[in-house]
Amino acid sequence: MSENFFDLGTVDAPSGVLVLGMAGGIDQWRKLGRPLSERARTAAAGGGGHLRDGLSEAVALPAAEDRPLKVRAVTSPSPFDEEPTIATLEVGLGLPWRETTVRSVPLGDLPVDRCGMVVGDAAGLDAWTGWDDEPADGLADVFYWGLYADEAHACFGGERIAQYGIDGPYGWLDLPVAEAAARAAELDAWCDRVHGKGLVSSVEEHTDLHRFQRAGWRHPLRVGAIEVGGCQVLGIDWDQGDHSIRHSGERAAGQTYPVTLAADEAGETVMRWTIPPYDFDDE
Structure with a gap:
């Protein structure tokens, strides 16, 4: 597995x-009542735990304040295209393992959000902006694609925007909203005037949700680092296939x-989120 x-x-x-x-629910915590940081701090004070309110879910746990925390993953082939996908996500917490009788402690479980997952500081994530929030920089990206995309490109211009190793849609980046x-x-x-249909356009404002997805366009596992609330966070997008x-269907x-706290080889505490590899033999 190490390879x-x-x-x-x-x-x-x-x-x-x-x-x-x-990721799709980070901005919802404050709208549902208490901020994420308050809920997370309470859970972490008890050694870590699962948080859920409506469709928003997270796990929170204590971590070292004075050092970068390493995030890594073990992969397995996707049943969609056999490309590597995350099977185990591991975060080093920078704290010694204090349990003497067990090697792991369950914290609950999480679904894979279709919008992606986020790892970061609880207080920093209170500033997270989602789809309905205003972009802090006042900018947005425009994309267009479809049957008449090449014809539209000849009329309006734009660039091919590479995403995930392939040519993506046409469009423009970093425009005022x-x-x-x-x-x-x-x-x-x-398109309405000339063809009636056959072209789709999209405006993606620079919310944190879009920024982390954009930051992962060139990463093999769709991982992107951005700054939120003065802290570096990692967002992990998911291939929709x-x-x-x-x-699909997530918790419902x-x-x-499962998410667990565990001891690594050096006796340090790590958080592990384990997604079983797909069983191709069951197809």
Whole structure:
């Protein structure tokens, strides 16, 4: 298994509390009541635990405040395209293992969020912006694709935007939000006038949810590092084909995977989220 080990980067936890959570719901905690940091701090004070409110879920646990925390993963082949996907996510917490009678402690379980997962400082993530929030930099990206994309490109321009090792849609990056909306509207009006249908456009404002997905466009496991609330966090996007085959339905369909605290080879505490490899023999 060691030959499939990937170093994904590091995160900071200056508040002393680390969170692994569903990216699509990080911004919802404060809208549902108490901020994520308050809930996480309570769970971490008891050694770590699972948090759930509505469709938002996370685990929170104590971590060292004064050093980068290494994140790494073991992979297994996806049943969608046999490309590597995360089978075990491991985060070093920078703390000694204090248990004397057990080698691991269960913290609960988490589904794989279709929007991705986030690892980062609990207090820093209070500043997380989701789809409905305003981008801090006032910028957005525009994408367009479809049957008449090449014809639209000849009329309006734009660049091929590479994503995940392949040529992605046409579009423009880092435009002021108003300009991005105007370009998308122009594309839509042109298609309605000339063809009626056959072109799709999308405006993605620079929320943290979009920024981490964009940061992972060139990573083999779709991992991207961004700064949120003054802390470095890692976002892990998921291939939609792999998610549909393995994780679709999430908690409602029983698609959840255990999170544990454990001791590593050096006697340090790590968090592990374990997703069983797909059993190709059951096909």
